[in-house]
Amino acid sequence: MTSPSPPPRRLGLTGSIGAGKSTVAGLLRARGLTVLDADAEAREVTRDPAVLAEIEAAFPGVVQGGELDRAALAAAAFGDPARLAVLNAITHPRVRARMLAHEQAAAGRGEAWVVQDVPLLFEGGLDRVMDAVLVVDAPLDVRVGRVMARSGLSEEEVRARDAQQLPAGEKRRRAAFVLDNGGSLDALEAQVDAALTALGIQLPTASNQQEKSPSKS
Template identity: 65%
Template sequence: MTPAPRRLGLTGSIGAGKSTVARLLRERGLDVIDADAIARTVSSWPEVLRDVRERLGEAYVTDGALDRPALAALVFRDPEARTVLNGIVHPRVRAEAARQEANARSVWVVHDVPLLFENGLERGMDATLLVDAPLSVRVARVVARDGLSPEQVAARDAAQMPPEEKRRRASVVLDNGGDLTSLEAQLDAALVTLGVTS
């Protein structure tokens, strides 16, 4: 029987560069399970659309799909609605992530999870990797990437655990306030430190 893979939890605040690190990890031969990508898939399932319609309202499902901008506006101003939505989506995301992990080929499997610490999922990881950058850098990146206002980015950031607490909890922190060369060097050193690579 093949032993279960070891788990590396990858997380970072909005705009920190977590997706870039996930790509770099794939380039280094690691299986990466992307919780956001799974959530997007799961969010199109009929039973999820039904539950959102019943528990949050008809306005959040249009043309057979979630109205993502409307849902985002709701959950970032209403913690109770965020809890309801998470209760609908997260168990299904976890089940699909477990299925993907069972099919993984690498000894270490990366779980790319934006809310890793917020949801207590670090307890199921062998190590955690946090990507961080100064708030001003992160806000500028997200404004340029997504067209949100600085205030919208700040509101989304405020809904997450403070970066200082994430830094305290992480096994290794990557500082992504500089260039890609620096980030890659930090990542390669982190993988050696964690025993992912030699």
């Protein structure tokens, strides 16, 4: 009887709004690592009609034509801890189940590490189940400018969202490695490679990468 494959180790990836976490996730995927995107999994979860029904019951009016109005849900839930807790109770267990299923698939492929890309990793206490955490950071003014350019939000709105997260300085303090994304892409890539080397993460060979389908979720 074949023994089950050991679970892969978890490399947490997080950062404050506008820091460039998605850029780092792309660099890690390009190096052959499986990156599990908590936001992408949450979007998949909220396509389930049963989940939409629960959300609509808790937040009337946020489901229109069988689809979630994410802006309306954000307005109804974010900024109110009690309301946000209701939303999290609906979605988080399902997201965790999907992430676990992806981890098990990675274990079956013999992968030693997976990356968990989680925006609110520290806020949700998930750092406790990570083997190491990478924090992506950049100066606040740089982060605010990036978010304004891509989202159309005002400076005040971006700064308000940033203020709702754990302070960047505290994230840096808790990180195994901090990736400074205030400079060039080349500089960021060098930091990513240095962190992987320091952690002893061996990147998949070309043949191993061909055997698995890259994960975008």
